[in-house]
Amino acid sequence: MKFLFKFGLVVSVITTSSLVFLILAFLLYFSIPLFDSAIFVGFFTQKWDVSKSLYGLLPMILGTIYISVLATFFATAMSFSLASLSEGFLPKKIATVVEGIIVLLAGVPTVLYAFVALFLLVPLINIYFFMGKGLSIFTASFVLAFVVLPTIYVMMLSAFRGVPKKHIKTSLCLGATKKEVFFSIMLPQAKPALLGAIVFGFARSVGDTLIALMLSGNSLHMPNTLFDSARTLTSHIALINANDYESVAFKAIFLCALLLFIFTFFVVATLKYLYKEKRYA
Amino acid sequence: MKKVLLLVCFVGLLSLHASDLDIFKGLGGSLNIAGGTAHVECEKEVVKKIMQAYPAINITIAGGGSGVGIKQVSEGLIDIANSGRAPKAEEVHRANLKSFVFAIDGIGIVVNPKSPLSNLITTQLIDIFSGKVKTFEELGFKGGEINLYVRDSSSGTQDVFVEKGINKGVISDKAKVVASNASMKTAIANDLNAIGFVSLGVADDSVKLLCIDDVCPTIDNVVNGKYKVSRGLYLITKGEPKPLAKAFIDYLQSPKGADIVKKHGFIAPKK
Numbered sequence: 383m384k385f386l387f388k389f390g391l392v393v394s395v396i397t398t399s400s401l402v403f404l405i406l407a408f409l410l411y412f413s414i415p416l417f418d419s420a421i422f423v424g425f426f427t428q429k430w431d432v433s434k435s436l437y438g439l440l441p442m443i444l445g446t447i448y449i450s451v452l453a454t455f456f457a458t459a460m461s462f463s464l465a466s467l468s469e470g471f472l473p474k475k476i477a478t479v480v481e482g483i484i485v486l487l488a489g490v491p492t493v494l495y496a497f498v499a500l501f502l503l504v505p506l507i508n509i510y511f512f513m514g515k516g517l518s519i520f521t522a523s524f525v526l527a528f529v530v531l532p533t534i535y536v537m538m539l540s541a542f543r544g545v546p547k548k549h550i551k552t553s554l555c556l557g558a559t560k561k562e563v564f565f566s567i568m569l570p571q572a573k574p575a576l577l578g579a580i581v582f583g584f585a586r587s588v589g590d591t592l593i594a595l596m597l598s599g600n601s602l603h604m605p606n607t608l609f610d611s612a613r614t615l616t617s618h619i620a621l622i623n624a625n626d627y628e629s630v631a632f633k634a635i636f637l638c639a640l641l642l643f644i645f646t647f648f649v650v651a652t653l654k655y656l657y658k659e660k661r662y663a
Numbered sequence: 664m665k666k667v668l669l670l671v672c673f674v675g676l677l678s679l680h681a682s683d684l685d686i687f688k689g690l691g692g693s694l695n696i697a698g699g700t701a702h703v704e705c706e707k708e709v710v711k712k713i714m715q716a717y718p719a720i721n722i723t724i725a726g727g728g729s730g731v732g733i734k735q736v737s738e739g740l741i742d743i744a745n746s747g748r749a750p751k752a753e754e755v756h757r758a759n760l761k762s763f764v765f766a767i768d769g770i771g772i773v774v775n776p777k778s779p780l781s782n783l784i785t786t787q788l789i790d791i792f793s794g795k796v797k798t799f800e801e802l803g804f805k806g807g808e809i810n811l812y813v814r815d816s817s818s819g820t821q822d823v824f825v826e827k828g829i830n831k832g833v834i835s836d837k838a839k840v841v842a843s844n845a846s847m848k849t850a851i852a853n854d855l856n857a858i859g860f861v862s863l864g865v866a867d868d869s870v871k872l873l874c875i876d877d878v879c880p881t882i883d884n885v886v887n888g889k890y891k892v893s894r895g896l897y898l899i900t901k902g903e904p905k906p907l908a909k910a911f912i913d914y915l916q917s918p919k920g921a922d923i924v925k926k927h928g929f930i931a932p933k934k
Contacts (some may be wrong), residue, residue, distance in 0.1 A: 426748070429836060432816065505853040516854060517839050600815075600840035611839050621815040623731070623841060 409643060414637035425637060429617075430602050431648045437634050441604045443641070445612030448605055449523045449594055450587040455525035457534050457587070458580050465538035470564035481539065488532035496596040499525045504597070515609040517599035522612075526593045534583035541575030542568055586651040588642070591616035615642055683919035686910045691719035694907045696818040698725075698732015698745035699819050701768055701862035702896055703817075705927040706745070711917060720907065722733050726843050729819030736760070742908045747819025747862065758904050764895040765915040766929035769863040769885040770824050771892075773848070773857045773870040779804040782874045787829065791858060794835025799856070811838035812850050812859035816879040820844060823894040824860045829874075862925045864928040886930055896929065 416422055428438030464484065468477035503525065504516035545568050553563050591614075594600075599611020600621060613621070615638045622631055696706065704726055710722045724745075727735070732744030737758035747768070750760050772788065774780050779799065783791070790796040791809060799806035813834055815819040820895035825831060841847050844865040851857045852869040863880055866872055872880050875892070884890035898912050913919050 431836065500849065500853075508854045517850065576891075595842070601838055602836040602840075610835075613840070621817075621842065623817075640855065 394541060406643060407641045409636050412633065413640050415635055416630075416637055425634070429604070430505055431487045432629075432631050433467045435630075437630050439615070439618070439634065439638060439641070441602055442613050442615045442618045442638070445519070445594075445598070445605055446588060446614040446616070448519050448612060449526065449598060450584060452519065452523035452608075453526035453530055453587040454580060454584040456524060457530040460527065461531050461535035461538055461579075461583075462576070465535050465542060466564065467570075469542035470568060471560060483534050484535050487528065488536070491591065492529055492592050493596075495525050495529055496593050499593075499597055515612055517597060517611050518609045519598060519605060519612050520608045522594045522598035523587075525597055526587050526590060529590060529593060530587045533586050534579045536574055537579035537582060538572075541572040541579060544575055574656045578653050581649055581652050581656065585646060588645060588649075589616065591620055595620055667794040678784065680918060683914065683917055684713060687717050687720060687907075690717070690907050690910055692907060693721040693723070694743065694911060695741040696722065696743045696745060697727050697735055697741045698899075699747040699896070700726045700745075700845060701747050701820060701886050702745040706863065706915075706928065708923055708927075709911075709920065710745040713911075714913070722911070726817060728817030728842070729822070730817035732819075733760070733899060736899055739868065739901060741902065742905065743911065744897075746897040746899050747894060748822045749895070749897060750899055761901075761903060762897045762899045763912050763916065764897055764932050765865075765912070765920065766896040766924040767885065767893060768896050768929050769880045769890055769893040770820055770828065770860050771866050771872040772828065772858065772860050772875060773851050773861050773866060773872055774858050775851055776869070776871045777855055778871060779806060780858070780873055781871070782877060784876050785806070785830070788875060789830065789832040790833065792829050792838070793833045794837055794893040806856055806887055807863055808856060809858055810854055810856045811835055812854075812857055813838040813840055813845055815840050815842055815923055819894070820860065822864055824892060827894075833858055834873045859909055866928070882928075895932070 389417060393399045416425070425437060425439050426443075427440060429441060430438050464480065468480045470482065499521065503521060507521060508516035549567050549571070550563055552568050558566070594614040595617035598614065598615045598617070600617055601611040602613060603610075603614035619635050619638050623635060703726060706724055710724060712924065713720055714722060727745040730749055732741070732746055733750055733754055735741045736744035737754065746762070750762055754760060772783065787802065792811060794811070796802060796809070798808055803876065810833075825834065839850070841850050843934070844861050847859050847861050848865060848867070848870055851859050861870070863885070874880070875890070878884055878889050880890050880892075885893045898915070900908055904912055915924070924931045
């Protein structure tokens, strides 16, 4: 029995860890034909227009960056205030209720957010605020913020809870107010973990497909303003996968995926770095 | 309430015994359909009938767009592909595809019901979709910027629209891209300044159909060929269809199937 258990553990560790490398190898294998050709530079400088044989991913890269940065910004603002309120200031009972509600948000399927926004928020923006700008970077990132919010919130909570109780209690005994404890004890000590939460939330918003696909308008031009419509790398993959296998358009999917993969790698590396810093602090 | 229920049961029983469904007798298993989104509502009704009458048959319908459907059927992932365009010669050649037309569909240019537009000439349409005409003012109306809505590269509706509606013109890269006929309808209904195109079978009161060169997209005009932007709705199989797929195609092409096709705003092809 014990042997079986150990065997299972070893097998699962090997499969999961090798899976990452298999995916990387798969993506590299399919995108390598694109590396040595003249079109490679074009991927990062041109626009995407299949009829003119242009396969630039730049509008999509920009779209991804704009939407995810903005979403992370909204989500960070909201979850930081919520987390600091419930850990530092609110009475325990209310804090528990707030936490329950936010964690519940995490269970709502993404498609539901997108769907509700499509029928409520988009017409509202279209008619009352900015004529016909309902499907835009702003809408997508605003809704995406609510998807990312619980993730950042929960990680920020645990960041605050990671601050040794001894320090908090001692300062309270010394006569510090709640506000002073929060700003001079909790905030500085939780800082690396808080930053980690933001980075993690950012990674989550880059990876999301559905919100952007349904709400950002998916147009192919270079996004300039907040109310332009834009396409993310993830929705680009979803929208062009019907192309012919042999076409450059189809192969570009693997480059999109590789870009996302490399991006995730850097995010994980940043997270590791941040948490390491915390340990020695 | 009871009466209604009884009536429903009665109608249900009637359809159970409808002789047209006899071609499914003795068949079972699953049939997977995917691809074009114009077909879906019409097929759903047929599928419901079949699966009620013959519980051993399980039919699934998915979207994705005509291109996706054709790709998946060529790989043998699904049994029937819905396609809003004829398969290209190289697609037919590569996987030995067989195609069957079960309905004729027009593609309507749609705007928001509150839009001032009601008729456009083809050159205006070309200029609007290429992004040359950017505002309603340039067309002589009030309203500001025109918002274009188009479909993704997998769409058969878009292929036919580009070929017949705007004479192979270009589509502006500012156009917003939606992934199905139904989401096109939702997008247009929610945006006063929108213009886009949908399958006539999908269009309803939530959007307004435009006439092109004074020819309105009515069934009559599509049948007599005055309204040019039309296409067949195809069912595509890899090689000869298997018995269940064959029965499904035959049913849609039967007189009973033609009634359903008509009910959904399409035109049944002449035999």
